[in-house]
Every structure is written in structure tokens, then in C-alpha cells.
Amino acid sequence: MTQTGDRYVVDCDDRIVTVVGHFEDTLGPFLGHSLWEANPQAERLFAPHFAEARRTGCEVEFTSFYAGRLAWRRIVPTGQTLTVHVTPLEELDVRTLGTLSETLRRVEAELAVQASEQLDPPARASLQALP
Amino acid sequence: MAVTVLQAPYIVFDDRDCIVEVSDLAMPVFGSFLGQSVWSCFPDSRPLYEAHYARARRTGVPVEFAQYYNGRVMLVKAVPNGTRITLWYEVVAILDVLTIEGLRESLDSALAKLVDAEEAMRRENVRTSLRLVGGRP
Numbered sequence: 001m002t003q004t005g006d007r008y009v010v011d012c013d014d015r016i017v018t019v020v021g022h023f024e025d026t027l028g029p030f031l032g033h034s035l036w037e038a039n040p041q042a043e044r045l046f047a048p049h050f051a052e053a054r055r056t057g058c059e060v061e062f063t064s065f066y067a068g069r070l071a072w073r074r075i076v077p078t079g080q081t082l083t084v085h086v087t088p089l090e091e092l093d094v095r096t097l098g099t100l101s102e103t104l105r106r107v108e109a110e111l112a113v114q115a116s117e118q119l120d121p122p123a124r125a126s127l128q129a130l131p
Numbered sequence: 132m133a134v135t136v137l138q139a140p141y142i143v144f145d146d147r148d149c150i151v152e153v154s155d156l157a158m159p160v161f162g163s164f165l166g167q168s169v170w171s172c173f174p175d176s177r178p179l180y181e182a183h184y185a186r187a188r189r190t191g192v193p194v195e196f197a198q199y200y201n202g203r204v205m206l207v208k209a210v211p212n213g214t215r216i217t218l219w220y221e222v223v224a225i226l227d228v229l230t231i232e233g234l235r236e237s238l239d240s241a242l243a244k245l246v247d248a249e250e251a252m253r254r255e256n257v258r259t260s261l262r263l264v265g266g267r268p
Contacts, residue, residue: 041229068228092228094202095175100226104234112230 006087007093010035014050023086032044042066046073052075068092070107134152139208139219142268146214148184157220174201181208187211197248202226204241206248218248223248 006021014035019027030038035046045064053060053075060075070090076083090107093099140156148169153161164172170181179198188210194209200227204224210217224241227233 041233045230065231065234066229092234094226094228095200096179097199099175100199100238106237118218 007085008035008084009081009083010050012054017081018083049073049075050082054080055083062118063089064109065107065111068094070110081114132201139221141217141219142169142216142217144184148181148216151215183207184209184216187216188214195222195252197245197252199241199245202228203243204248 006023008016008020008023008027009018010015015032016027016030016035016038017032018029027035027038036043039046045066049060049062054077057077059077061072063070063072068091069088070089072089074085074087076085089110090103092107093103140160141154142150142157142161143152143158145151150164150167150169151218152163153165171217178259179200183196188211191211195207195210196209197204197206199205201268202225203222206221206223210219222243226239226241
């Protein structure tokens with residue numbers, strides 16, 4: 001996965017403390033405010049992954065659709081502070097029914113790939129058991 | 132289903148499809164495009180709208196249609212006045228792209244409204260034709 005430099009950092013209360021790249025425009029005005037205030041309805045999608053990263057202390061990756069974009073997110077915890085790296089995968093083009101249909105198909109195909117990868121993780125133990 | 136023109140925002144095009152008038156209600160969307168060609172402002176919309184305007188100019192009769200464009204379903208009424216067109220419009224559905232669930236739900240609703248509007252306009256056209264055949268204007 002090719003990463004862009006776009007990222008933001010939230011503190012232990014999910015307040016935005018740093019923004020880098022295109023987040024300077026979108027989240028910059030919300031510095032010091034809750035991420036959920038800046039991104040309505042995102043809490044339900046992102047918060048469980050944030051909680052996992054904080055609980056385990058390990059990086060968490062996930063793909064999700066939000067605000068017209070499908071993006072891969074990598075959460076790097078440092079204590080209770082999280083750095084969220086965001087790599088865009090697909091963007092919905094709503095101009096015409098044709099462009100909407102085409103981009104929606106790509107988004108759904110990518111989501112289906114992600115879902116199947118989650119359902120069918122690499123079976124390391126089985127592979128190691130082979131001669 | 133039809134555009135309620137007295138309450139709807141409107142814009143006026145000249146014979147070159149330049150926007151020459153924008154109503155107060157249409158100002159937020161079209162105000163900054165006053166004096167410009169609608170096709171240079173919204174290039175993707177040309178294949179969707181141009182034929183309707185051409186028909187209105189050719190026949191001298193208002194043309195009503197439902198159209199999806201840029202995340203919105205609109206009812207549109209193009210009223211010819213010489214080579215000018217007054218375009219009344221009403222937004223009846225807006226896509227919600229915030230979440231995939233919202234998108235699916237709003238897309239279903241928008242497409243249903245598009246189909247309903249097209250069907251209502253088709254029925255109205257048939258009624259108008261029948262009235263004309265029956266000698267009633």
C-alpha cells in the first residue's frame with residue numbers, strides 16, 4: 001500500500017492536535033476540537049479501531065468509506081495519542097448517474113475485497129504444517 | 132409532479148446559453164456564474180440538459196423534465212421566451228455521501244423520486260395530448 005503524507009494526530013480524548021497534508025484544509029479549522037465534531041457520523045466507523053489501537057498498543061489498519069471517499073487508514077498509537085495515516089483508495093464521482101455508477105462499483109468492489117480478506121486471513125499455522 | 136414556479140429558484144439564459152439573470156433564491160448556486168456560459172460552468176451537464184433547451188426553443192413550448200446531476204435530483208421547467216430560456220428548478224433529493232449506509236439509502240430514495248417524477252410527467256403529457264385530441268385546450 002503506497003502511503004501519502006496525509007495524517008492527523010488525536011489526543012486521548014480524540015481531540016485533533018496535529019494535521020498534515022490535505023488535512024490542514026479539512027481538519028485544520030478544528031484543531032483542539034473533537035474529531036467527531038469535525039467528522040459527523042465518523043465516530044461509529046472509526047472509534048472501535050481507535051479503541052483497539054489504544055488497548056493493544058499495536059498499529060491498526062482498516063479500510064472504510066467516509067465523506068465520499070474510500071480510504072485505507074493506519075493508526076499508530078503512542079500511549080493514548082494516535083497518529084492516523086490516511087491513504088485515499090477511491091473517490092465517488094457524483095456528477096452524473098454514469099460517473100456515480102462507475103465509481104460506486106469500484107468502491108463496492110474494493111470494500112468486497114477488504115471484507116473477504118478479513119473473513120479469510122492467511123492461515124499461517126496451516127502453511128507451516130505443510131512439508 | 133411539477134415545478135411550483137412561483138416558489139422555485141430560476142435562472143435565465145440568452146441565445147448563447149449565457150446566464151443573464153439569476154433569481155434571489157438561485158443566487159447561492161448561480162450568482163457567481165452570472166454572465167458566463169452555463170456549459171463552461173457545468174461542462175458535464177451539457178449532454179443531460181442541452182437537448183431539452185433546444186426542444187423548448189424549437190417548439191416555443193415549456194419543457195419539463197426530471198434530472199439527476201451533481202448529487203441532486205431536480206425537477207426542471209425550461210420556459211422559452213424568444214431565444215431566451217427561463218429555467219425554474221426544484222431540488223427533490225440530495226445524495227448523502229457521508230457513510231456507505233447513508234449513500235445507499237439516499238441513492239435508493241433519489242432514484243425512486245427520479246422514476247416517480249418521470250412517470251408523473253409522462254402521465255401529464257398523455258393527459259395533455261388527450262385534451263388536445265378531445266378539442267379541449
